[in-house]
Amino acid sequence: MGDDLAIEARDLGVRFRRNRRGRRNVKDLFAGASRRSQPDEFWALRNVSFDVKPGESIGVVGRNGQGKSTLLKLVAGVLLPDEGEVRVHGGVAPLIEITGGFVGDLTVRENVRLTAGLHGMGRAEVARRFDGIIDFAELADFVDTPYKHLSNGMKVRLAFSVVSQLEEPILLVDEVLAVGDKAFREKCYRRIDELLADGRTLFFVSHNERDLRRFCDRGLYLDKGALVLDAPIADVLDRYNADYNAG
Template structure:
């Protein structure tokens, strides 16, 4: 059997309720239970293997450990217990606008972000026009990054990170913003990357997106892995556990309105999503 590209072996991660970082003393000295007063387990005893080319969707309510899991695979977080073996580079489409500098121009930020992700200067220069064209920001290349809208910032970040030639993609709700046409471009880019045999981890609140890209699902609840199986089976189990589907739909609509107030969604997008039968069930 092929060696797993990702192997997660009984990992646990703890957080403090008032702070997200831990001191050296905390790392070296733990109580018998592994947690101190005010701490909690963000992930607990998670284990699974991923074969090259698998596309995996991660579901669960907010705060159940989905993003924590992706950050652990990306190497951003280090498990307090267990270990994660990742046999390949990672293209992290998680919090992708982080690391961009507001006072720098879009041009400078493209070079900075791509360089931080391991691209050489010549490689960035060769890809620059394609990055700008995909992001549809030709008229804003020399504009300070801080003056871009939230949707434009996501366009730039996605265009840069999706150019990385890495075998593993981590996608965490980054496609919930922006207009519908650009989201479809992003979906096509992900399809293209999957056709190249890359491995995908996707966290999404949309059942349609999960079932479009993924064949396998992981269901997290209270930081533990409660189900690992075919994506439709996992999504169905999640909805079954979540209760009344109509109530879930109402919560999704409230979430869409909040995103619109924050400027992360325009009115056209909200109307399109509310009328899309494929999105009738939305993971919240």
């Protein structure tokens, strides 16, 4: 595996239970989770290999339940593989399960400090970026409001604003642009354009063909947990659409 890559994946495999979510996180590693295959288990991903160079924009394509979000969580370090390995060179800014990690009883101000701190921002940096985060989220009138009293749209705006301020070289995005009103989506588009122009690496899961064509130059097409095509994004979308229309 080379040091000139942002992401390296080799023969990745992830197994889940059909009747309940399999134990697939870091905590289970210490709890001694069994690796033996059981009849009620299935492979969400298997034999998936690819490399991502710094600055590349990768779109992950496939129907629901084909392993896209599972792959993103492996890259984020949220899940552990049952087979193979994934190496990520550099920190990640994860826009996945976007409102997770915020605390309902804490105010917007307190949540910004907490969440940014958990992502590695020091106090001085949080203070320096605080006004920009709040302005981007359009929450200047709600900084001392408990998070639980925000609307869903406000929560999404706050989460995107915090994570998009991180200076990590790899941006992981899972359908976040499908939420929020049109004006805020356009603001998010412009922010992602800025991050890409700055040389960030993008790993983007979406069903929105327009967004995939706008942001991505290369695609990974997953079907039944297997990587069936790794090619320019236009070719991947053409193949996906042909397969979809064929039923």
